[in-house]
Amino acid sequence: MGTVIIFALVALLALYGMFRTLREKNVLGFLFGLATAAVFGWFTIMTILHQGIPTGTH
Template identity: 40%
Template sequence: MVLGIILLFVAILSVFAVFREMKHRNIFAILFSGASALVFGWFSVMTILNALFPDTF
């Protein structure tokens, strides 16, 4: 459960990085921070769901 919360925190920070880099118009950084937000967000949701419902996933 703690791992899911840490991953969720990293995903939220990545979303902030997307908006910051949109202001700077850095396309390469937008792509990488957007991809990391999606990946870390997916892993955090699946980790939390697995902790709450262990036999389902």
């Protein structure tokens, strides 16, 4: 279940990068950030829906 946490962190960092590239008016960086946030955000949502929220106990 660590995969969900890693995917979520990557998606959040991609969102941060997207907004940062907007300030710098870097279109290519914004597009790559958007694609990364979309893909990893989708993986995060689907993993949570399919396997549940990680509880930390086994």
